[in-house]
Amino acid sequence: MEILFKPSLPRITLSLKSQSHLLRSSSHLRTLPFTISCKLGTSQDGNISKKIMLSEVAPPPLSENDSPNREAPAKPPSRRGGAVGLLQRFPRRVLTVLSNLRLAIGEMFTIAALMALGTFIEQGEPLDFYVQKYPEDNPVLGFFTWKWIQILGFDHMFSSPVFLGMLILLATSLMACTYTTQIPIVKVARRWTFLSSSETIRKQEVSDSLPRASVNDLGVILMGAGYEVFVKGPALYAFKGLAGRFAPIGVHFAMLLIMAGGTLSAAGSFKGVVTVPQGLNFVVGDVLGPSGFLSKPTEAFNTEVHVNKFYMDYYDSGEVSQFHTDLSLYDIDGKEVLRKTISVNDPLRYGGITIYQTDWSISALQVLKDGEGPFNLAMAPLQLNGGDKKLYGTFLPVDDPDSSQVKGISMLARDLQSVVLYDQEGKFAGVRRPNSKLPIEIDGKKIEVVDAIGSSGLDLKTDPGVPVVYAGFGALMLTTCISLLSHSQIWALQDGTTVFIGGKTNRAKAEFSSEVNRLLDRVPEIVETSQQGIIQ
C-alpha cells in the first residue's frame, strides 16, 4: 500500500498508519480510512490518487482557530414569547447592526466628507454672507443654495447636529464592535489551542514538515527565538506578540476616551479673551464665559490679575522675536499668590485656570509737549493691506481742537521700539525711541516721546476635559505603536519521526515565513546509527 502511494502523496501513507490518531480528532476524517480501503481492491492507481485528492479538498475541519473569524452573534437568539422576546432581541439586533464593519467604514467616509465640506464652506459668517455667496438663482453645483446651508447647519459645521450625530454614531459603532468582535478575539487568542491533526497543520499559511526531528527540539529553538511554547504530548503550540492582538482594542478605547474628553471640554469649559494695557488689572471671573451646560465656576474665579509689565524681544533685523507679560495674581483678600512672566508657548497655570499669551497691541504713547505733560495719547490700530504686520497711530493736535480743520502731529508705531513722527502737512519728521529722552522739533513744538505703553492680549481658559483627552492621546499613541506588532502562532505535531509545523501571523507575513524557515533550519536532525538515536 505504501509503495503505491509514495510517488504522489507520501503523507497520506503516514496518516493511514496512524488512523487511530485521526479518529480521535476531527470528525470528517473518520470517513477517510473507509474510502481508501474500499477502493483499493478494485480500482487502478489513477483512480485511487484522484480519490485521495478529493478527500483532500474535503470541508475544513472544525478546528478551534476558525471561530475568531466568525462574528459572535452566530449564537441563536434566545427564543422567548412575543413582544417581550422582541424587546429582548432588539438590543442584540441593534448591536449586530452597529458592529457591522461596512457601516463603520461608511460612517468614517461620511465624517471625512463632512469635514472636507466644512473647510470649503466658510464657517461662522452671518447669514448675508451665505445668501450672497450661494445665491438661489445661481446655485453652486446646480442645487446648493444658502437654504441648504442654513437647514443643515453647515455654517457651523463642526457643532452642527449632522456632524455631531455622525460622531455619536461612530462612537456607538466603536463600542458595539469592541464588545461583539474584538473581545471574543482576545478570549480565543489567549486560549492555547493544540492542533492534533496533521491535516489542519498543513492547511496553515506557512507549513512545513521535518522528516527526522523531535518536537521538543523545536520547542527549545522557538523559546530561544522569543516564543512562548507549550508542549502537550506530541503536540506543540507557540505564540509571540500577543500584545498585537490586544492593541486594536486599546486603540478603540483610546478613541472613545478622547471623544469623551472632547465632549467634556465642549460642555464644561470656560473661555475668555482680554486685552489689558500695562499697569491695569482685571478679575478672572469677569472675563470668562461658559461654553456649555456643564460649566461650573470655581473659587479661583475671584482671582485678580494684574499686568505689571509688558515687553517684547526683537531680532537684530527688527522683527518681533517674543513678547512677555509679567503677571501677578491676587486672591480675594488681596494677597499675592503667584507671580510669573508668561510668553507665547509658556502659559501660567493657577487653580485650574490657564492664562496664555496670544497677542499684543499698543495702547498709548506718553509724550511731553514743550515740557508739559506727560500726555497719554491712545493709539488706534491702522489697517494694512494684508499681511500680519501691525501698525498703530495716534494724533497730537497743535491748534485749537474746536476749529474745523484740526492740524496736528501724527505718530505711528509698528512695535514698542520706535515711533515715527510726521508734521502737520504729513511730511516725515523723524524717528524716536521711547525712553531715549531725545526730543524732536516739529513745527516749532518740542516733542519728547516718554514711553510707549503696550497692552497684552491674553487668553484665559479652564478646561476639565484636558486630563482625559491627554490620557486618551497617550493611550492612542502607545496602542497604535503596539498594534504594529504581529501576533504569530506556530503549531507542531510529532508523527512518528516527522514533525509537522504550521503557522500563521496577522501582520508581517513575508518576514514570518522567512523567520520560520530560519528557525526550522536550526532544528537538529535525528540520525539513527546502529539502534541508538544520536542527535547531531
Next chain:
Amino acid sequence: MIFLTLEHILTHICFSVVSIVITIHLMTLLVNEIVGLQNSSERGRIVTLFCITGFLITRWIYSGHFPLSNLYESLIFLSWNFSIINMLPYFKNGKNDLSAITSPSTLFIQGFATSGLLTQIHQPKILVPALQSQWLMMHVSMMVLSYASLLCGSLLSVALLVITFRKRRRVVGKRNHFLNGFFYNIQYKNEREKILIKTSFPSSVNYYKYHLLQQFDYWSYRIISLGFLFLTIGILSGAVWANEAWGSYWSWDPKETWAFITWTIFAVYLHIREKKKSEDVNSAIVASIGFLIIWICYFGINILRIGLHSYGSFPISYN
C-alpha cells in the same frame, strides 16, 4: 555666504545623483539589466541621502533653528524622508523594490522645491514667536515623515491598481514588459516566463503578475501602517502643542481638519483589509484616494487658504 554656497552645491549634487539613479532604473526596465550598475545605483542612493542630510544640517547651523519653518524647508525634509524610506528595505531583506517609487519622488520634490516657483522662500527666515517651541521638532517632523510614508504606500497601491486593471483587460498569454513594472528582477521573471511558456502553461504570466501584486499589496500595507503610526503621533503632538500655546487642543483649523481627514481615510484603508474578500483592490482604491488627500492637506491648504476666512487665533500660517 559660505553656507549658502554649500547649500547650493549639496542640492545640485543630490539632484544629479538621483537623476542618474533613475536613469539606471529606466535602462534596466527598457533595455537590459546591467549587473555592474546595481552597486552604483545603491551607492548613488546613499550619496543622495548624505547630501540631503548635509543640506539640512547646514541650514540648521546657519539659521539657528530646526530646518522646518517654512514650505521650502519642509519640502526638502520630505525628500530627505523619501531617501530614508528608500534605505529601509535594505535593513529588512537586502532587496529594494521601493526605490522605483521613492527615487523619482525624491527627485521631483527636490526639483520642485529648488525650482523657480518658490525662490522667495529659499532664504532661511527667523522664527515667529508661535514657533519657538520644542514641539516644533517633534510635531512637524513626524507629520512630514508620515506624509512621505503614506505617499509611498499610496503610490504602490496606485501601481497595484494599474496592473490589476490592465491584467483584467488583457488576454492571457500576451506578455508586456511594462506590465511587470520597473523592478530590477524583471529579467529573472522574464526568463522564467519564457521557459514556462515554452512548456505551454498558459497561466504562468498570470501567476507572476499575481505574485507581483501580492508584493505590492504587502509592501503597501506595511508602509501605510508605519505612516499611519507617524501620522497619529504627529496629529496628537500638534494638538498638545496647540493646547500649550493657544489653550485649545483642537480648533477645527483647516490644516488640522485635513490632517484628520487623511487619518480617517487611512483608518478606512486599514479596516477594509479586515474583510478577506477582495481586500487588495478595495483597499488600493482607498489608498489612491488617500494620495490625493495628502496633497490637499499638505499643499492645497496653503494655496486655498488665501481666500478662506482665517481661522484660529494666529493669522500666520507657517506650513
